[in-house]
Amino acid sequence: MTDRTPTTPSPLTLSSVLVANRGEIARRVFRTCRELGLATVAVHSDADADAPHVREADTAVRLPGDAPADTYLRADLLVKAALDAGADAVHPGYGFLSENAAFATAVLDAGLTWIGPPPAAIEAMASKTRAKELMAAAGVPLLAPVDPATATEADLPLLVKAASGGGGRGMRIVNELSALGGELAAARAEAAAAFGDGEVFVEPYVTGGRHIEVQILADAHGGVWTLGTRDCSLQRRHQKVIEEAPAPGLPDGLRTALHEAAARAARAIGYRGAGTVEFLVTADDRAHFLEMNTRLQVEHPVTEEIYRLDLVALQLSVAEGRPLDAAPPLPRGHAVEARLYAEDPAADWRPGTGPLHRLAVPGAVRLDSGVTDGSVITAHYDPLLAKVIAWAPTRAEAVRRLAHALERARIHGPVTNRDLLVRSLRHPAFTTADGLDTGFYGRHLAELTGHDAARTARTRLAALAAALADAHGRSRFGGFRNLPSQPQLKTYAADGETYAIRYRLVRGALHAEDFPRVRLLAHTADTVVLDVDGLRREFTVARYGDRVHVDTATGGHALTALPRFPDPADRTEPGSLLAPMPGTVVRLAAGLAEGDRVTAGTPLLWLEAMKMEHTVTAPADGTLTSLPVRVGTQVEVGALLAVVGD
CATH class of the missing domain: 3.30.700.30 (Glycoprotein, Type 4 Pilin)
Incomplete structure (x- = not known):
């Protein structure tokens, strides 16, 4: 679908691009830049000094420190790096400051080209509450918000969401009205810590809904492309695991309505560049606007595969002022992407760290990865190792090809979700597309992670x-x-x-x-x-x-x-709770102190690692005899967090 209104942009020619990001997306952008003859500039924290994206760039600029707040989230350092390295454009990637209007403005104010939408468009979609108001005015369907002060049992279940940010942070499902107050407070605290904004809102939680999104691309000449649909319903902790394009099983009328709504959303805010409009589709095929991501999505490869396009190249072309063609190419076939994470789905998605000795995926698949053999996975960043993408003429063939490649992959290092991905792709609810909704893992996780005879x-x-x-x-x-x-x-x-x-x-x-x-x-x-x-x-x-x-x-x-004779020094005091991964203690249970009586399963503290919070609970009824950590304490694997005795 295409929409075009003539304007007169100023053309320009880029020569050097700094990617204000790391890992897989930095390598992805660099690949296209090399193909187009553009020089590349990387930025890196101290933890990433020897990362693949740093080695592959023509120039690299150090951002002193390890924590994102000191490095990849420092707009001033990123702009300075671009100027010092002689770059004339900045690509934000995804995550970090990619949807930060102030960063986009700082880039433009420095005389650099921003490879993304206008700051005003980013600002319009930055707050989900404000975005919903704008979309309602533009005639885009959405879920009506719920006032938590007047919510009743009839409104349940509810979803508490952070107004800023994404990735599942600051999001809580509420099934009992008595829990709403506590979940609101917890969501505000997490949102404030993650995004610097504690605003949250409440809306109905749709069970059995599908997460469907539309890829858009707009130029400065009034052209708007809608590049089909993607289904991103298979999620853990509200973060996507498997995505595919086109979304299977949608009626033609609904597909058309989604395209039209996405185009209206783009026009409503004067959008330019690549973006994604996300919808929740209910079991009765009604679509509701969720949010608009004003950047390139992690799952963009499945759209590239079926349209045979390079979305990064198109981003660069739009940034240079070139118009899009009158219409995009026609889609063909089907593509499926699986996100390979360093995490253990059977242990509450606990992330893994340490050296990645080997990563090799066979077969006719595409591998977008931020790591190579010998990379070290740290607790500072997201546990994504790679995205594995398969294309085929039909959905069944693409799914089979992807499962086959993942099953035979050689992945030597931290624990991963590889087995879960293979089993998910072969599960009848997925292969038939009859069980595609955001509750997939809520229903099937136990059987997908279990170990049979x-x-x-x-x-x-x-x-x-x-x-x-x-x-x-x-x-x-x-x-x-x-x-x-x-x-x-x-x-x-x-x-x-x-x-x-x-x-x-x-x-x-x-x-x-x-x-x-x-x-x-x-x-x-x-x-x-x-x-x-x-x-x-x-x-x-x-x-x-x-x-x-x-x-x-x-x-x-x-x-x-295992050693033949275990070392007695390896024994720990009964009831000891040890850190399962490196991280930072971000919260303690309210009023918790040594000497308190606790019951099994009671949350004691929250450990943050790899952009996720992990709850540490009491292993049994007893007395909290030791609590050696405080909020802000950084711990390594195996560090003592607490002891619950008899």
Whole structure:
């Protein structure tokens, strides 16, 4: 769909672009800049000094410090970096200051080109409450707000949302009216800490709704493109996990209405550049405006794949004053994107940190990543490792291709959500598109993260392969013996289970009571081939200290090799609560003090890491005997947070 009203912009030509961001989006923008012959400038915190986006840029400028507030959120430092490096344009990426009107204004005031919408358009959409007022005036459908002072049981469930920012921060679902006051206070506190603005609002929470968005692109000549729909309904903590384009199963009339509403939204605020208008679509196919993201979206690759466009190149073209074509190209096929996070979905989405030794995704898929082999994942930033995107002529083919590539990916390092992604893509509710709504993980997470007998059997085989590879690596004779001997014992931990592997190798033959139908065909220090019930199975083994990664055609397994004799010094006091990841204590339970009685499951404190808050609760009924941390305390993995005794 196209809308065009003539204007007369001033053309210009760019030569050097600074990306005021990091990681995957910085590398993405740099890739297009190189193709267009533009010089590139990176900025980096101290934690990112050796990051891939820094190495790939023509010039890099240091932002002293590690915390985002001291680096990527410092508009003054970013503008100075652009001027010092000789850049003539700034691309904000997404996140950080990408939707900050004051930053856009500062860039323009410095005589630089802002690769984004006018500051007035950003400001108009910055507050979700103000945005809803503007959209209502423009005839865009939306959910009516609820006054928390007059809310009744009939209004439940409710959703408390931060007026500024996004990413699920400052958002709370309220199912009981008595909890509304507490959730309002918690949302205000989180929003103020995350965005510097504690304003929140309340609206009906739609169960069974789909998160549908429309990609828009507008030029300075009055042209507005609407580039189809995306379904982003699969979310955890209100943050997207799997996205696809076009959104499946939408009636033609609804699809047209969404395009028209998105175009009206763009015209209403004089939009220019790339942006996204987000809607909540109810089960009866009614659309309601959620918000407008005045930037490039994380999930933009699925739109690029079906339209065969480079949205970053179009952003740059629009910023230079060039008009869009009269109409966009026609879409073709289907694209699906999965966000690979360093996190454990089975442990309340706990993020992982540490070195990423290997990331390799096979197959005909697109990989947009901010990391490479050897990158270190820290607690300072979002746990996104990569976006894996598959395109195919049909949805079924694209989904199958993506699941196949993820299953065979080699990911050696922190725990990831890879298995969840594969299982989600193969779940009947997703493959049929009959269960696509924002409650998907609320309904299916337990089964998607559970470990059945088949998974346990595969992990046990992987542990056997790890033990055989280890034996070959430790023996210059390959671990073989000519005479019978006592069984070898290797013990591994994985997925909360312990696997004790007892075996003997006699003249190249495997003898293991727990594996009576397994024959050893070949093995080296990094490859083991087994015959399992007549089926040939190959295992690739990689070791990093006590961590062992075993990759197979049916998925990867991360094992921890356990010592034969545990160190007594590793024991901790019963009832000790240890930090599961590096982070900062951002809140303590109101009035909490040593000596208080607590009950199992009672929140004690909140730890912030990787842009997410994690609640630390009492493990059992008892007395809080120690609370060595305070608000603002920074902790490392394993640091003592509290002790609950009898």
